[in-house]
Amino acid sequence: MAKLAPLGAVPLGDCAVYVEFSKTLDLEVNSAVQRLATMVHGRALPWVRDVVPALGGLAIHFDPDHKSLTTDALSAALNTVSECLKEGLPKAGDVLRTVEVPVCYESEFAPDLAEVAAIAKVSPDEAVALHAGADYRVLMIGFAPGHAYMGGLSPKLSVPRRAAPRAIVPEGSVAIANDQTVIYPYAISGGWSIIGRTPLTVFDAERQEPSMFAAGDRVRFKPISRAEYQKLRTK
């Protein structure tokens, strides 16, 4: 790919900066941003509070009054980014994981599956095969803790968001909209079409690694039966 260069740096107030690389979704830029974020994070700079990769750039949240800073935090953040870019980003394959997520696509967990299948002009089973057969990548985490936006959905399943969002979507619901799929980490409101549910806990603050997903992860879905769902749920 072409050399990664920021479009600009937008201050997010006086305690953070957004270093932007693309204003549209570009998968190569997205992947590079994730690796850049890993690199900046890896420097463990004492004045940096958070490094947040987003779709087209990364935010660096900092303590602007930290005693270790010898220059203003904004310049220090931008210097760090250009140093990392000069050093060269790690290869995608070296840092990315693959996460396999069991999903039960049975009707009680999939209230919108029939409708999605009808829009896609396939049978519900074929819709499941399309969803579970694809390779996904976590493009960004946001909206709620552990809530991963995953790209890679079959264009056949690309349905718009629902006109009326549901007040409560059950925890673990697997949903699709536009070109992406998500898993709801909590019972929250949501406007995506629900086609299955995972028995796994996507975000658990008490766990060593609270979030099941990190930006950049490869994700695969594995269809499971009701019985397997119950077994994994009670584990």
Added chain:
Amino acid sequence: MSITVLRPGLLMTVQDMGRHGHQHVGLCPGGAMDPLSLALANALVGNYAGDAALELTVLGPDLQFERETLVALVGAEFEADIPINRPVLVSRGARVSISRAARGARGYLAIAGGVQVEAVLGSRSTYIPGGFGGLDGRVLKRGDVVPLAANATKLSRERFAALKNKDRVGTSVKWHVPAFTVPDREPIVLHAIEGEHFGDFDANMQRVFFDTIWRVGPDSNRMGYRLAGPPLTRSKAEEILSGPTCLGSVQVPANGVPIALMADHQTTGGYPRIAEIASADVPRLAQIAPGGTVHFARTTLDLAGQLRKDARTRMENIMRGIAWEYGK
């Protein structure tokens, strides 16, 4: 050692300075809405600035204290049967009644030794949307027992005894700290720099943003403040790519009602960000209750930095005064 909640008030939670380092997995830092008042309350009872305390919202609770305890209520001007903004030694078995806030929206009741709930991801703050932190991850309710340090009474007596004799009256002191985040009058001025999408709004809309006196909507909470006023319409129609947000970001959804992001904000968002509030002004916004009014003043990053330094100097001076009263 504990405190029992006899009546919970409006929205009482355990809060400290929040949990940093998890925004990349979608978890905001959270913590006290007005961290400056929390830091002052803690200093008044001899705690570290980041110890956990009770955050009260608009209407305070009735609490019963198991043993003798040193407390301080700082922030909004709550009507209460203890004096506010100063250390108070509450006696064994006492019932403390805190009613409505006459001015401001949030108060912090710090207790010597801190509130001793389990820390989750390095913080005792209650994160209501995720259901963790604080007491069972939720708002406190009637009958709850808030755990305190086992030696809270010993600490309370030692610390109260350390206060300068001449300034003590009964179970409290003659002096108090200024709750400088609580506004004297409204609308308060929020200094704001241009957000990434400021240019997506035409000159007229930009003027409307800075000319309007915005009213904090009733549907405002710890995640965000909805600001009622003339709808802000963006000149561009195309959706923007979801990007990161920050405490104090002002987003404008399609309905034109701006939302100022507060402590429990989402870490990313797909709405245009028209402005970013100076970090020094966010605790002051946290002191505005629904129905209150705010006004934006255009500022620069340099000035936002100056405001932050001014606030820090002010805090340091007050902290020095408190330390002096404790004979340090």
